[in-house]
Amino acid sequence: MALIPLAAMVRKDLQLFFSDRRSVIVSFVVPIAIASFFGSIFSGPGNNAEPARIAVSIVDHDSSAISKAIVAAADADKNFRLTRPDEAGARDAVKRGRTSAAVIIPQGFGDAAGNAFFGSGEKPALDIVYDPSRSIEVAMVRGILTQHVMEAVSREMFGGEQGKKLIAQTLPQLASSTMPAEQKRALIDMLASIQKLYDQPPAPGAAPPRRGITVPYTVREEAMTAGSNIAYNGYAHSFGGMAIQFLLFAMANAGIEMLLERQRGLWKRLRSAPVSRLTLLAGKGVSGTLISLMILLVSFAFAIIVFGVRIHGSIAGFLSIAIACSMMAAAFGLLVAAVGGTPATARGVTTLAVLMMVMLGGAWVPTFIFPAWLQQLTMIVPVRWAVDGLDAMTWRGIGLSGAVVPTLVLLGFAAAFAALAAARFRWEER
Amino acid sequence: MLEIRHLRKSFGPLVAVDDVSFAVERGRLVGLLGPNGAGKTTTVSMIAGLLTPDRGDVLVGGARLAGDTDPKKRRIGLVPQDLALYDEMSARANLRFFGALYGLSGAALDKAIASALDLVGLADRIHDRVSSYSGGMKRRLNLAAGLLHDPDILLLDEPTVGVDPQSRNAIFDNLELLKSRGKALLYTTHYMEEVERLADRIVVVDHGRVIADDTLAGLQSRVAGVGGGRATLETVFLTLTGRSLRD
Numbered sequence: 001m002a003l004i005p006l007a008a009m010v011r012k013d014l015q016l017f018f019s020d021r022r023s024v025i026v027s028f029v030v031p032i033a034i035a036s037f038f039g040s041i042f043s044g045p046g047n048n049a050e051p052a053r054i055a056v057s058i059v060d061h062d063s064s065a066i067s068k069a070i071v072a073a074a075d076a077d078k079n080f081r082l083t084r085p086d087e088a089g090a091r092d093a094v095k096r097g098r099t100s101a102a103v104i105i106p107q108g109f110g111d112a113a114g115n116a117f118f119g120s121g122e123k124p125a126l127d128i129v130y131d132p133s134r135s136i137e138v139a140m141v142r143g144i145l146t147q148h149v150m151e152a153v154s155r156e157m158f159g160g161e162q163g164k165k166l167i168a169q170t171l172p173q174l175a176s177s178t179m180p181a182e183q184k185r186a187l188i189d190m191l192a193s194i195q196k197l198y199d200q201p202p203a204p205g206a207a208p209p210r211r212g213i214t215v216p217y218t219v220r221e222e223a224m225t226a227g228s229n230i231a232y233n234g235y236a237h238s239f240g241g242m243a244i245q246f247l248l249f250a251m252a253n254a255g256i257e258m259l260l261e262r263q264r265g266l267w268k269r270l271r272s273a274p275v276s277r278l279t280l281l282a283g284k285g286v287s288g289t290l291i292s293l294m295i296l297l298v299s300f301a302f303a304i305i306v307f308g309v310r311i312h313g314s315i316a317g318f319l320s321i322a323i324a325c326s327m328m329a330a331a332f333g334l335l336v337a338a339v340g341g342t343p344a345t346a347r348g349v350t351t352l353a354v355l356m357m358v359m360l361g362g363a364w365v366p367t368f369i370f371p372a373w374l375q376q377l378t379m380i381v382p383v384r385w386a387v388d389g390l391d392a393m394t395w396r397g398i399g400l401s402g403a404v405v406p407t408l409v410l411l412g413f414a415a416a417f418a419a420l421a422a423a424r425f426r427w428e429e430r
Numbered sequence: 431m432l433e434i435r436h437l438r439k440s441f442g443p444l445v446a447v448d449d450v451s452f453a454v455e456r457g458r459l460v461g462l463l464g465p466n467g468a469g470k471t472t473t474v475s476m477i478a479g480l481l482t483p484d485r486g487d488v489l490v491g492g493a494r495l496a497g498d499t500d501p502k503k504r505r506i507g508l509v510p511q512d513l514a515l516y517d518e519m520s521a522r523a524n525l526r527f528f529g530a531l532y533g534l535s536g537a538a539l540d541k542a543i544a545s546a547l548d549l550v551g552l553a554d555r556i557h558d559r560v561s562s563y564s565g566g567m568k569r570r571l572n573l574a575a576g577l578l579h580d581p582d583i584l585l586l587d588e589p590t591v592g593v594d595p596q597s598r599n600a601i602f603d604n605l606e607l608l609k610s611r612g613k614a615l616l617y618t619t620h621y622m623e624e625v626e627r628l629a630d631r632i633v634v635v636d637h638g639r640v641i642a643d644d645t646l647a648g649l650q651s652r653v654a655g656v657g658g659g660r661a662t663l664e665t666v667f668l669t670l671t672g673r674s675l676r677d
Contacts, residue, residue, distance in 0.1 A: 265512025
């Protein structure tokens with residue numbers, strides 16, 4: 001391969017790229033801006049910051065000891081940002097999207113819940129009015145509320161005034177009930193035991209015993225990041241994803257530029273020179289790889305300096321994935337030039353292709369939220385390997401071994417794209 | 431210097447060039463004339479290596495031209511009909527790139543750039559972006575790009591399209607000078623007066639075939655002029671190719 005023409009092609013493409021201020025801004029500044037935004041969303045609260053709270057309102061029509069306990073527990077819950085409007089206000093807040101859900105405790109809820117607690121009464125309904133666009137938050141509200149209701153009802157039933165009154169009312173009713181004798185005897189014994197427990201005074205100097213049902217475990221959470229003292233940094237993922245998206249756009253644009261060069265007759269000059277087809281394609285491939293690599297490295301440099309992203313895994317592994325990803329993108333650009341037809345049609349098709357690749361590859365949101373079949377399917381998308389590989393080398397802190405497979409797969413994609421481009425490239429100029 | 435033997439090229443069912451043969455000697459300019467779609471550009475493209483002929487040969491200095499990287503391609507310079515230049519780059523950057531495609535580098539490349547720009551009168555605009563050039567200046571730079579590697583044969587495909595009279599005249603002067611330096615020039619155009627002024631020999635093609643290959647005087651002798659005088663080249667051309675419109 002002739003080195004002087006090859007170097008000239010690379011130099012010329014870099015010169016053209018950097019002479020176009022718009023393409024430089026789109027390739028370097030825009031991904032940084034978007035990745036910063038996505039990173040701030042997906043980074044989570046960090047080590048010390050407060051978690052984002054779910055906006056919930058509660059309307060208490062009951063005002064019983066149980067309902068008051070539920071409201072107090074919800075108010076103290078760090079997952080909720082609680083408001084207490086009237087029912088019309090609560091419903092309006094959900095409708096306008098200001099709160100995710102409104103919990104409406106109906107009149108008589110406490111008594112009915114107490115009766116139902118021992119299985120003898122009808123279960124009362126707790127109304128939840130919710131915003132259908134925030135179904136994930138509503139599921140969390142439901143789960144947290146279940147805990148608070150169970151604790152409030154059981155605490156009252158096993159020691160509160162409302163519980164004592166309820167048991168005192170229930171015992172005579174049980175005697176005249178039509179329940180089978182054996183079951184009736186067992187239930188009366190249990191309630192009598194509870195009554196006896198209420199009447200026992202606490203030991204001198206001791207705190208009154210905690211009564212009621214509580215969650216019988218606590219959770220000790222450990223985020224599996226690169227190390228025990230290293231918090232997850234969502235910027236690592238967002239900068240990787242956005243840099244890949246925009247280097248693919250840059251390379252698709254480079255492919256379209258090749259089509260425009262053909263329209264402008266420039267390929268006639270290239271083809272009339274004694275330069276091999278391999279040199280012409282390699283020149284484009286090398287310049288594309290260098291531009292892609294610059295986009296990726298500049299993005300990560302910004303993330304490292306500004307957002308504290310670190311390569312906790314292998315630097316060599318990170319670089320090998322970055323280079324392989326850049327080669328894949330450059331080869332994708334060649335493919336666009338080979339099969340693109342006219343610049344106008346190529347622009348539309350490649351925009352769609354890039355968006356599909358980055359969306360399915362997990363560049364916008366992690367692939368774990370996809371259905372299982374889609375997660376499997378996305379293995380055929382090169383972006384998936386690049387994103388996962390860069391995640392592995394940054395916040396997951398996996399060593400060089402974790403870079404081998406993504407690098408090889410990306411190089412495989414690069415080779416396949418380049419081979420297809422070479423086969424389909426229109427070499428004849430009329 | 432340049433010899434074309436029995437060239438043929440078809441695109442699907444369309445035979446664009448069929449058994450075309452002619453030659454261009456050192457220090458001579460051959461005008462290649464023909465109506466639209468006659469096969470002129472296809473012929474030039476095959477000579478320049480842009481198209482592979484179905485049949486026939488292109489000989490440079492008596493040796494057959496073969497393959498993309500044939501060193502004999504260095505002896506051919508192409509001035510395409512399109513303004514094949516990078517508007518975003520300066521004249522110097524353009525010529526550095528095109529020169530490097532022919533293996534030129536360093537001082538030799540700088541000297542070639544200076545010489546080519548001097549010839550076309552653009553030496554004082556060497557550092558200006560091509561986008562700032564007028565149409566005529568771009569045409570002259572297009573010519574300079576084809577001359578940069580000092581080829582023995584220059585293929586000029588309608589090099590004066592859309593050019594003002596001053597620039598056209600300057601291009602003609604350049605071509606006269608190149609002829610005097612022994613270059614072999616193949617010139618395609620629709621402007622009859624250009625061929626009348628420049629060409630030593632005229633090849634007329636139509637429907638992909640050579641229908642005349644003669645000097646201007648030889649062609650004129652075939653057709654009687656108005657009032658018994660000498661026919662113009664346009665009259666000769668219309669007589670040979672007919673008056674039906676070509677698209």
